[in-house]
Amino acid sequence: MVDVSELQTFEHDVLVIGAGGAGLRAAIECSALGLSTGLMCKSLLGKAHTVMAEGGVAAALGNVDRRDNWKIHFRDTMRGGKFLNQWRMAELHAREAPDRVHELEEWGAVFDRTRDGLISQRNFGGHRYPRLAHVGDRTGLEIIRTLQDHAVHRGFGIYMECTALDLLLDGDRVAGVLGYWRESGRFVLFKTRAVILATGGAGRAWRVTSNSWEYTGDGYAMAYEAGAELMDMEFTQFHPTGMVWPPSVRGILVTEGVRGDGGVLLNSAKERFMFRYIPERFAPETAATEEEANRWLAGDKSARRPPELLTRDVVARAIVREVNEGRGSPHGGVFLDIASRVPAETIRRKLPSMYHQFKELAEVDITRAPMEVGPTLHYCMGGVRVDSDTQMSTRSGLFAAGEAAAGMHGANRLGGNSLSDLLVFGRLAGIGASQYVKGMGTAPRIDGTQVEAAVRRATAILNRETGASPYAVHDSLQELMGRNVGIVRSEEDLQTGLRELERLKADASGVKAPGASQYNAAWHEALDLRPLLVTAEAVTRAALVRQESRGAHTRVDYPGEREDWQRVNVVVRKRQDGGMETVVVRRADPPKDLAAIAYATIEDLEAGRA
C-alpha cells in the first residue's frame, strides 16, 4: 500500500513537464508572471530534443530580403499545412515570432550575422524568403542554452531526470502529477493548480526516426488518459533527409539547410528528379528548369525557388517513389549533393555539424562526395487539442505547447517553424496558465486512490515474477509502425496494424523489468510503452478515418486532397468504457481577413494589396 502523506511532495502553482524550448519558455513566463513554478524533465537540463534542431528558427525579420513580412510567413505556413492549420495559431505564430527571436538575443543568443550586423537568415523549404535565423547548423543548441542559462537565474524549481507518469485530477480539473526520479526510482508527487505539457512528440514508436529515446508520446498519453482530446494525430512528418548508412545511424537528421544552402537531390541516374514532382499549387512559385534554379542560388531575385525546397511531405514522397521505382542509391536512399555546388570552405562554415556527423559516423566527406539520405520520422503535427489563444486543452488546468500541442502546423510543418512555435506558444501557454491560476477559486485536492493506482501500475513491472522483455515489445512496435503506418498508408495495412497493436497492448501489460528501481533502463523502457502504444493507436485510428491524402498523410486508396476533408479535424479521445474513439469535428470558417491573406497571390501580398 502507498501512503500518500509519506511521498516526497512538492507544491507549485504551475508544473511544466518537459524542458525543451517550449517548456523552458513556458516556465520562464510563468515565473515572470509571479507564479510558483516547477519544471520537470526526463533528461538533464539542456539535453532535450530542441538541442538537436539544426537549420534555424523561422521569423519574418526581413533582414536578408526586405520584402518579407508576417503575412507572407503566415501564407507560407498555411500553404505548407495544406490549410488545415488552426488559422488563429498560424496568425499568432507569424506575428509574434520576430519578437521572440529578438528576445533571445537580449538573453544572450548569438545568431550568425548579415554584413550590416543584423541577424542573418537562410532559405528553407516552403519559406518564400530567407527567413531562418540560425547559428551554422546548430541553432537548437543556441536556443536551448540561451533559455537554460536565462532560466537558472529565475529562481524556479527544476527537477531533472524526473519522469511524469500520470496526471491527477480533482473532478474535471488538474490537481497534480505523479512522477519518479530516474536516479533512485522513488516516486514524487507534485501538487499543482495547472500543468503545461511540453513533452514533445512520439517518434520512438517508429524505428527509423530522428528522435531520441525521450520521444515516447508521454504528453499525448497523459492528456488522453486524463480525458483531454487529441487532434490531427494522423499527420506524422517524415523528414525527407535522414542518414541511411551505416544501419546504426539510420534516421539521424540531415538538415534541410543543406538544400537551403544549395544542395540538390539526385537519383542513381544523376538526375535532379524533384523537377518531376512539383505540385500544381506550388508550380507558379517554383523554378521550371535547372538553369532557373541555379540563377536563384546565385541570387537572381527574378528566378524562382528550386524544387528541392518544396515542403517536406512532397520531397519525402518523391524520394520514396524514386527508391521504389529502382532509382535509389546503394543503401536505399537518394543522393544529396552539395559538394559539387558549393566551395568546401563554405560547407564547413555553414554546415559544420553535418560535415562532422558524416565524417565521424559514415566516413563520408560531404565537401567531396554526395550524402545518401532517405525519409525519417521527425515530427508529430498532431497532439493535444488546445484553445488557440490560451493553449488550454479540453481539460481544465491542462495546457500544452510546442510539439505536444496540435493545430499550429496543420497537415505538414515547415522547417524552422518548430523553433518559432515553441517560443511563441511556450510563452502563450505560460500566460494562459497564469490567467487560469489567478482566476481560480479553491485549490484542487489530490485523490489518494489515483496516486495509489499509478504507483501500483508502475511497480507491478518490477514485482511480477516473469514477463516479456520491454525491449522486445518496443522493437515489435517500431517494426509494426514502420510497416503499417508509414509514409504511404492503406485501409488494409492500417486495419492489420490496429489488430497487431491490440496484441502488443496485451504483451505490454505483462512486461517484466529485472533488477531494482534505481536507474533501471528496463523499467524506464517498460514505463514508456504505455504512452508509445496510446500514441501509436491514436495515429493509426486517425489515419484510418481520414480518407484523403493531405500533407504528411498519404493514403494510396484515397489519393489527392478532398475539399470536404479540409473542413474537418479528426479528434481522438477516451470513451467511458476505456476504449479509444475517433470523432470527426467540423472546423469553424476561417476569419475573412486571414483567408484573404492565405489565398492571395504572392504578387498581391508583396505589393501590399492584401
Add this chain to the structure above:
Amino acid sequence: MPEREFRLWRGTAAGGAFVDYRIDVDAGMVVLDVLHRIQARLAQDLAVRWNCKAGKCGSCSMEINGRPRLACMTRMNQFTPRETITVQPLKTFPVIKDLVTDVSWNYEQNRRIPPFRPAPRAADGTFRMMQNDVDRVQEFRKCIECYLCQDVCHVLRDRSRKDAFVGPRFMIRLASLEMHPLDTGDRVASIRKEFGSGLCNITRCCTEVCPEHIQITDNGIIPLKERVVDRYYDPLLWLRRKLFRR
C-alpha cells in the same frame, strides 16, 4: 557478425566491479549501439545516459579504454579486431549506477556565474554585432556540456579542488560572456577569486578531449588569465591601487 569482448563497470556508489560481456557487432556501429545491444540482450537494467546519438547533446560521456569520450561518436572500427573494450563512468563525478554519474555539481557552477547583461538596443530596436566580433564567442557557444573537459581536468580529477575551481567548461562559459560584444557585466574579479582561474596550469588536456574541438585553453582560459593579470598583477596598477586605496 564478429563477436567482441566488452568489460563494463557495473555497480553503484556503494561499490561495483567490471563485468565481461560477449556480443556481436555490426558494421558501422558506435560504442553506444553496442551498449544498447547489451542492454536489450544481456543486461536489461544497465544504466546508460544518452539522448541524440549524433554528438549534439553531450549526454553519453564515459571513459572508453581509459579515454573520456562520447559513446555515440566512438566507432567500433577504430579499435583493433581483438581489442577488449573497457567502459567505465566518468571518474571525476560520483557514480549513480553503472555508467551514469552525478554531474549536478556542474549545474551548480553554472548557476553561480553572473548572467548576461546586454547593452541597450540601437535606436532602430536591433542589436548590431559584426560576424568578426562574434566568431570567438560562437566557438565557445558550440559547447554541448558533455563535461569531458571537466572529467579530465587535473585540478578537478586528481586534486579534487571542486571547491576552488569551476573547471574548463565554466571558464569557457565565462569567456563567452566576457567576450560577448553586447555584454556589460564585469566578471574579472570573480574569475580570479570565486572561479579560480589561477588553478589552471595550462596542460591543455581539456582541449584535447573536447568533441567540439573548442580551443578551450588557448582561446578561452589563457585570455581570461590575461585579463586577470592585467587587472591585478600589473605593477603600475598595483602601485596606484596601493597609493590611492582603490
